[in-house]
Amino acid sequence: QISLKESGPTLVKPTQTLTLTCAFSGFSLTTNGAGVGWIRQPPGKALEWLGVIYWNDDKRYSPSLNNRITINKDTSKNQVVLTITNMDPGDTATYYCARRGSYVFRAGRLYLFDYWGQGTLVTVSS
Amino acid sequence: EIVLTQSPGTLSLSPGEGATLSCRASQNIDSSYLAWYQQKPGQAPRLLIYAASSRATDIPDRFSGSGSGTDFTLTISRLEPEDFAVYYCQQYGSWYTFGQGTKLEVK
Numbered sequence: 173q174i175s176l177k178e179s180g181p182t183l184v185k186p187t188q189t190l191t192l193t194c195a196f197s198g199f200s201l202t203t204n205g206a207g208v209g210w211i212r213q214p215p216g217k218a219l220e221w222l223g224v225i226y227w228n229d230d231k232r233y234s235p236s237l238n239n240r241i242t243i244n245k246d247t248s249k250n251q252v253v254l255t256i257t258n259m260d261p262g263d264t265a266t267y268y269c270a271r272r273g274s275y276v277f278r279a280g281r282l283y284l285f286d287y288w289g290q291g292t293l294v295t296v297s298s
Numbered sequence: 299e300i301v302l303t304q305s306p307g308t309l310s311l312s313p314g315e316g317a318t319l320s321c322r323a324s325q326n327i328d329s330s331y332l333a334w335y336q337q338k339p340g341q342a343p344r345l346l347i348y349a350a351s352s353r354a355t356d357i358p359d360r361f362s363g364s365g366s367g368t369d370f371t372l373t374i375s376r377l378e379p380e381d382f383a384v385y386y387c388q389q390y391g392s393w394y395t396f397g398q399g400t401k402l403e404v405k
Binding site for chain 1: 299333341342348349352354386390393394395397
């Protein structure tokens with residue numbers, strides 16, 4: 173049974189650094205092709221992809237946050253950690269982590285976000 | 299960056315009716331890399347369709363996807379009360395981008 177759960181502060185002051193942890197179970201981030209992504213959703217708005225970390229420790233970040241975001245993993249604890257520096261009220265959102273799952277399709281594989289955590293609302297305010 | 303535009307923004311229908319939701323991409327997408335998600339208030343998105351037309355695990359067959367190139371469609375036949383939600387399309391071929399969503403509400 174696959175599950176993910178985000179945890180961290182619910183309130184952050186402007187200019188502070190946000191650190192969120194995604195604890196997962198039911199899959200391994202050491203499996204070839206595996207990954208965990210972070211996606212956020214401002215209140216009443218659409219989803220925005222932030223970044224992803226892969227089984228081989230490769231990382232990709234959205235250009236919109238490229239110089240503020242870091243994603244790391246601790247495979248021994250089955251955790252992925254998101255860090256965003258210099259938080260701004262515009263970063264107020266529900267933050268989700270999601271598994272990058274693998275699907276056999278035609279002669280190859282597809283990788284997409286299939287299981288998501290429940291999300292955690294982070295408010296940026298002084 | 300590939301931009302996905304969904305229409306309509308809001309769709310008002312009654313249970314039992316059929317729904318057609320549209321997703322248009324700013325450039326051609328390999329249909330292998332187009333997904334649809336359902337999101338209910340206070341819940342995480344749920345994967346419905348991947349590769350434009352393949353249903354995810356445990357998704358009822360009243361949900362179907364189609365399309366190619368820049369135009370993709372999610373069709374829900376015979377709406378059930380639990381189907382009223384917000385639906386997002388997503389491309390995962392060139393990193394990941396989401397559409398702005400279509401809200402399916404009860405008429």
